Amino acid sequence: MNFHETSQDRAAKPALPSLVGATRKELAALLARHGVPEREIRMRVGQLWHWLYFQGATHFDPMLNVGKPLRAELAAHYSLARPEVVAEQISQDGTRKWLLRFAPVNANDKGAEIECVYIPESDRGTLCISSQVGCTLTCSFCHTGTQKLVRNLTAAEIVGQIVVARERLGDFPGLTPPEGGLLPRGDSRLITNVVFMGMGEPLFNFENVRDSVGVLADGDGLSVSKRRITVSTAGVVPQIERLGAEAGSMLAISLHAICDELRDKLVPLNKKYPLKELLAACRAYPGASNARRITFEYVMLKGVNDSPAEARELVRLLKSIPAKINLIPFNPWPGTKYECSDWEKIEAFSEIVFNAGYASPVRTPRGRDILAACGQLKSATEKMRARARMMAEG
Numbered sequence: 001m002n003f004h005e006t007s008q009d010r011a012a013k014p015a016l017p018s019l020v021g022a023t024r025k026e027l028a029a030l031l032a033r034h035g036v037p038e039r040e041i042r043m044r045v046g047q048l049w050h051w052l053y054f055q056g057a058t059h060f061d062p063m064l065n066v067g068k069p070l071r072a073e074l075a076a077h078y079s080l081a082r083p084e085v086v087a088e089q090i091s092q093d094g095t096r097k098w099l100l101r102f103a104p105v106n107a108n109d110k111g112a113e114i115e116c117v118y119i120p121e122s123d124r125g126t127l128c129i130s131s132q133v134g135c136t137l138t139c140s141f142c143h144t145g146t147q148k149l150v151r152n153l154t155a156a157e158i159v160g161q162i163v164v165a166r167e168r169l170g171d172f173p174g175l176t177p178p179e180g181g182l183l184p185r186g187d188s189r190l191i192t193n194v195v196f197m198g199m200g201e202p203l204f205n206f207e208n209v210r211d212s213v214g215v216l217a218d219g220d221g222l223s224v225s226k227r228r229i230t231v232s233t234a235g236v237v238p239q240i241e242r243l244g245a246e247a248g249s250m251l252a253i254s255l256h257a258i259c260d261e262l263r264d265k266l267v268p269l270n271k272k273y274p275l276k277e278l279l280a281a282c283r284a285y286p287g288a289s290n291a292r293r294i295t296f297e298y299v300m301l302k303g304v305n306d307s308p309a310e311a312r313e314l315v316r317l318l319k320s321i322p323a324k325i326n327l328i329p330f331n332p333w334p335g336t337k338y339e340c341s342d343w344e345k346i347e348a349f350s351e352i353v354f355n356a357g358y359a360s361p362v363r364t365p366r367g368r369d370i371l372a373a374c375g376q377l378k379s380a381t382e383k384m385r386a387r388a389r390m391m392a393e394g
């Protein structure tokens with residue numbers, strides 16, 4: 001395990017607003033404000049876009065095609081700052097976790113902090129990002145649920161997470177990887193998939209999540225295909241249709257229980273939007289098909305939801321939905337009343353699901369040594385920082 005705070009990462013806060021994370025619409029509006037003639041705006045946005053999101057530029061100087069006067073004008077008013085990397089941890093299994101701090105949004109804001117995790121696998125690299133600082137959901141098995149909601153992230157802050165991650169991994173073609181960064185493999189990028197499975201409920205921050213998906217998926221920039229962007233929700237039913245129609249991402253549902261009585265306890269949002277309504281919204285999800293399946297996440301809690309009868313009921317419930325089932329071993333955290341199901345129980349559950357025709361991968365916990373697994377984000381890091389500080393101070 002590797003835990004450090006780099007001095008470079010602790011650099012002074014940017015005084016100028018950053019362009020990193022901006023949408024095309026925002027860039028067009030600001031160029032107009034700075035006097036770029038209407039007929040040039042599209043072209044200029046395209047150029048900036050390429051530098052921001054394809055090259056990962058950290059300075060305006062290399063943007064030669066943007067023209068010297070405009071470059072100078074932009075540099076006088078904007079920065080290309082990313083969220084600040086407060087800490088970077090690298091797990092023995094290659095998982096990386098970053099604690100990121102955003103520039104303060106007002107005088108009372110000390111700079112919100114979130115975590116973001118990169119999980120390399122043989123055929124893909126997945127970045128798990130956050131949509132809110134904290135969460136309002138209070139799911140009883142989730143550590144993030146014990147923290148209060150601080151605020152929604154802006155679209156730019158959501159996009160900023162992948163820009164930082166690509167920079168730290170050496171995943172931009174124009175940038176030299178930082179020390180410890182990995183080298184890009186030929187033309188393919190290290191981050192191929194993005195999941196909104198970090199902190200927060202993405203569908204409680206709909207517009208910003210939708211806009212960030214637009215930036216992530218743009219083929220001239222970050223180029224993460226919409227089929228490889230998954231938004232995970234605890235079940236905010238009224239926003240599910242909109243997600244498909246306006247963002248066009250893949251959908252994941254944190255199901256975790258097959259009856260309302262239990263789901264009310266595990267995912268209290270179920271009291272507002274019960275299973276029947278949730279599954280109806282899934283059936284109607286725009287763009288779902290056998291090639292674009294909805295993922296159902298099911299956390300394995302010992303003696304709570306892990307019986308063979310529940311596995312059979314799960315299969316029955318999902319019958320008319322193009323679905324994938326993702327069994328997640330519960331990741332314990334200090335003070336939780338739950339335990340992870342025994343391995344035999346998980347295997348038996350998985351077999352029932354598999355025999356019903358679902359590939360049912362059990363999600364191997366990754367990055368456990370750096371507390372990067374689902375539901376463990378943020379608070380754990382804060383404890384580790386306190387410990388690291390204590391050790392540094394002797």
Ligand code: SAH
Pocket residue numbers: 137139141142143196197198199200201202232233234235252253254255297299328329330331332333374375376
């Ligand atoms: N709010 C969204 C996304 C964040 S949680 C949602 O509910 O889907 C991402 C996934 O991790 C969810 O399926 C969540 O239920 C699961 N999760 C939360 N805490 C967990 C824990 N301690 N162990 C395993 N999975 C957990």
